[in-house]
Amino acid sequence: MRTAMTFEKAKVTNAEATRRLHSVPLPLLRAVAAQLQEELQQERLGLLADQHEWSKVTKRVADATKELAAAQKCAAARERQTEKALESLARTEQLLAAAAHKRTELETAIVAIQREISRITAPCSSPAASARSVQFHRDGGARAVNPHCSSRERHRDLSSDSAPIPVDDRANRAAAAAQQANYAQQCAAAQYRKEQQVLQLERENRVMQHCVEVLRRGDASSARLYHTLVAGSKETQPNALEA
Numbered sequence: 001m002r003t004a005m006t007f008e009k010a011k012v013t014n015a016e017a018t019r020r021l022h023s024v025p026l027p028l029l030r031a032v033a034a035q036l037q038e039e040l041q042q043e044r045l046g047l048l049a050d051q052h053e054w055s056k057v058t059k060r061v062a063d064a065t066k067e068l069a070a071a072q073k074c075a076a077a078r079e080r081q082t083e084k085a086l087e088s089l090a091r092t093e094q095l096l097a098a099a100a101h102k103r104t105e106l107e108t109a110i111v112a113i114q115r116e117i118s119r120i121t122a123p124c125s126s127p128a129a130s131a132r133s134v135q136f137h138r139d140g141g142a143r144a145v146n147p148h149c150s151s152r153e154r155h156r157d158l159s160s161d162s163a164p165i166p167v168d169d170r171a172n173r174a175a176a177a178a179q180q181a182n183y184a185q186q187c188a189a190a191q192y193r194k195e196q197q198v199l200q201l202e203r204e205n206r207v208m209q210h211c212v213e214v215l216r217r218g219d220a221s222s223a224r225l226y227h228t229l230v231a232g233s234k235e236t237q238p239n240a241l242e243a
Helices: 002-023 026-121 127-132 151-159 167-217 220-242
Strands: 134-136 142-144
Touching: 026 167, 026 220, 167 220
Parallel strands: none
Antiparallel strands: 134 142
C-alpha cells in the first residue's frame, strides 16, 4: 500500500513538472538547456583534468615508493658492507697483531740459534776434551795438548822424545784423535742443522713481513690475501681442535 502511494505521489510530481515545462517558452528552455550542457561540459573537462592529475599523483606515489624501496635496499646493502668492513678491519688488526707477535718470536729464535751456532763453532776448551787429548812423556808424566794444533807441531813434539812411544800411549792418542774427529763431525752437523733452522726462520720472517705489507695496502691484493688467510685459519682450527 505504501509503495503504491509513493508511486502515485511521484507520478503526480512528474506530471506537475511536465506541465510547468510546457508552460515555459521554448526559447527559454533552449537557453537553459544550452547553459546546462555547457556547465556539464565544463564539469566533464574538470573531471578529466582531475583524473589526469590523479593519474600523475598516483604515478608519482608509485615512483616515490619504488625510490624509497631502492633507497632502503641500498641503505641495507651499505649497512651490510659497513658491518663486513668492520669485521674485516677487526680481523685484519688481529692478523697484523699475530704477524707482529710471530715476527718477534722468529727474530728471538734467530738470535738464539745464532748464539748456539757461535757456541758450537767456538774452540772447545772443556775439561773433558782436554782430558781426551793427553800425551805421555818418556818418564810416565802427562801434559795437555791442544786438539787444534798442527801435525807439524805434533811431529816436532814427537821427534823431541828419543825413547820409543809405548803401545798404550799410541792407543790413547788414536782414541783421542778418533773422539776429537767424532766431536768435530758432530759439531759440524749441529752447525749445519742450526744454519738450516736460521734460513727457515728467515724465510718465514720474510713471508710474514710481506703479508703484513700487503694487508696494510688495503687494495685488491690485500683483500685476496685476507680471504686466503681467513680461509686458511678456518681450515686449521678443526685440525687444532682434533689435535
